[in-house]
Amino acid sequence: MxxxxxxxxxxxxxxxxxxxxxxxxxxxxxxxxxxxxxxxxxxxxxxxxxxxxxxxxxxxxxxxxxxxxxxxxxxxxxxxxxxxxxxxxTSEAIWAQVAARTDSDLLGLGLPLAGKRIIVDYSGPNVAKEMHVGHLRTTIIGDALARLAEALGATMIRQNHLGDWGTQFGMLIQYLNEHPEAEWHHADDADPTANVAALDRLYKQARNVFDADPDFADRARARVVALQSGDEDTRKVWRDLVEVSAEAFDAMYERLGVSLTAADLAGESTYNHLLDNVVEELVAAGIAVESEGALCVFFDDITGPDGNPVPLLLRKADGGYGYAATDLAAIRYRIRDLKADQILYVVDARQALHFKQVFATARRAGWLTDEVEAVHVPFGTVLGPDGKPFKTRSGGTVRLMSLLDEAIAKASEVIGEKNSDADPADLAALAAATGIGAVKYADLSNNRIKDYAFDTDRMVSLTGDTGVYLQYAHTRLASILRMAGKTNGTVDTAAPMSREERALALHLDAYGTNLAESMTEREPHRLCGYLYMLARTFTRFYEANPVLKAETDEIRKNRLGLVRLTRDTLAHGLNLLGIAAPERM
RNA sequence: GCGCCAGUAGCUCAGCUGGAUAGAGCACCGGACUUCUAAUCCGACGGUCGCAGGUUCGAAUCCUGCCUGGCGCGCCA
Incomplete structure (x- = not known):
């Protein structure tokens, strides 16, 4: 169509x-x-x-x-x-637009990105570690961008660049081997993330022993070598770690309403077999050179405090590959094999220099051409409610799950007051939808690049520019449509048009334009702003223009057409943000 | 030292890539529920857009310099 x-x-x-x-x-x-x-x-x-x-x-x-x-x-x-x-x-032209969008598939948006292959690299948690507040923004923003590109017709390839490789696994595996009594497979069968929480604790213990006991440190290093050289017993434990971690991530994504699945997993280890070849190619091209025993790429315009060039470190002096080699292997793979037209890296702003170096290297190597767009999509840091770096009271890392639990608990409190007679199960589901929606909207509605304060009280507030406001507007729309029952749904373009109808119809018509802008700028907060304005414009319409009790049948039909299109647009937009659109609240 | 990012109302933030009187939310004050969900709406209050130059019909927006804050800069990812 x-x-x-x-x-x-x-x-x-x-x-x-x-x-x-x-x-x-x-x-x-x-x-x-x-x-x-x-x-x-x-x-x-x-x-x-x-x-x-x-x-x-x-x-x-x-x-x-x-x-x-x-x-x-x-x-x-x-x-x-x-x-x-x-x-x-003319009001005829505006009504006709409402009618055309109502009758059309996909709100008349079309698929402007059809034929494009877009990779979004996001989330990237670490195996054997709990997800923490540092994973929140990449996961939420990345998912919104992926959904957005998909809605515009792009072929989406989600890539969850798991931290599943590195020397730390040698240490952990060695520790687990020496402590068979440290059972972690069934830490808490009711909580799918408990196993990883247990592993996280065991890792910290291993780290302590590593620092205190030189003999253990030697054995751990030997285990790293065994892992890298493919020793089957060691690999078996490693695979176990990865698998159990993936289950925990799945549970987290499920809870968060994030569209990542097991099929999107493409951890660092995915590229191990490519590293030798990638580095060889860069050496042969004269791009990578040796410096102080390590293999590096240098750039004229990037220098350190001493005035000397800052390298991109491909291979360390001890012969091990650094993450830069992995990132280069990944970008080459994504361009050559996955045939990406666009690669979006939804990663913390602090890694801007790293990506600048990786992209420049890939360009020099001829992998990254003008036909492909590789973009670092940076975002600011999550701060605590006090505006300072987010830490627990004891100074530790804030677990993502506890953050979500807190938001849901607060949402539950607030919602419970309004729905004292509701069914407890319904209430719990609604609390999850609004609590998670609040967290996501608070994150997405701020300009990506700025730091923002994670303030649960403000985000679950029932008033103002919050996820709840959008969800509430949606329930009111749904309620009208429920009560209207079956309608024949025709819009009469000759009908008169009120100021509020006009404002709403014009805003609805601008949805596709906003989606396109949000995508080209990779800024979901533009979509948030649009939807907030949509909800406000609708509410103003709703206050001033009775729908079901409209003066005439003709007016009622046209207003119902507006309500239906508004509901569909709002639901569509909320879905792109990964926020639930409840029927009742 | 160099580089990147930010500075807009008391607080939290928008500002559609140069347009008319700079907009929202929160807070505060005043109104509106026998009416489709008042988790809402209407009104009032509130700003030297960090500072100084420049570009032009026109600048929060573009350019230059400075101030303040955050972050980054060789073997962690």
């Missing part, structure tokens, strides 16, 4: 024509059509054009306004201020 052309594009087309008629000598013109608070739209293009051609901007604006030929679309065009053209649309 054909996508529905947004009104703003139809207006732009009309304005380009008008500009051309008013000023034929102007070549390509930008009409600069925007929403306006004094009309449906405003066109600012005449202003710049007048300047270029030495014309009086107000006069040219008037000429352009007079040259508009779009009778079914534009009902009035007036010059204002220095040369803005204020445009009002």
């Amino acid at each position: 054909q996508p529905v052309t947004p009104l703003v594009e139809a207006v732009e087309t009309a304005m380009v024509d008008a500009l051309r008629r008013a000023l034929p000598e102007a070549g390509r013109t930008e009409p600069l059509v925007r929403r306006s608070d004094r009309a449906d739209f405003q066109a600012n293009g005449a202003l710049a054009l007048a300047k270029q051609h030495g014309r009086n901007p107000r006069e040219l604006g008037a000429a352009v306004a007079a040259a508009i030929e779009a009778p079914g679309l534009i009902s009035s065009a007036e010059v204002s201020g220095p040369g803005f053209i204020n445009l009002d649309l």
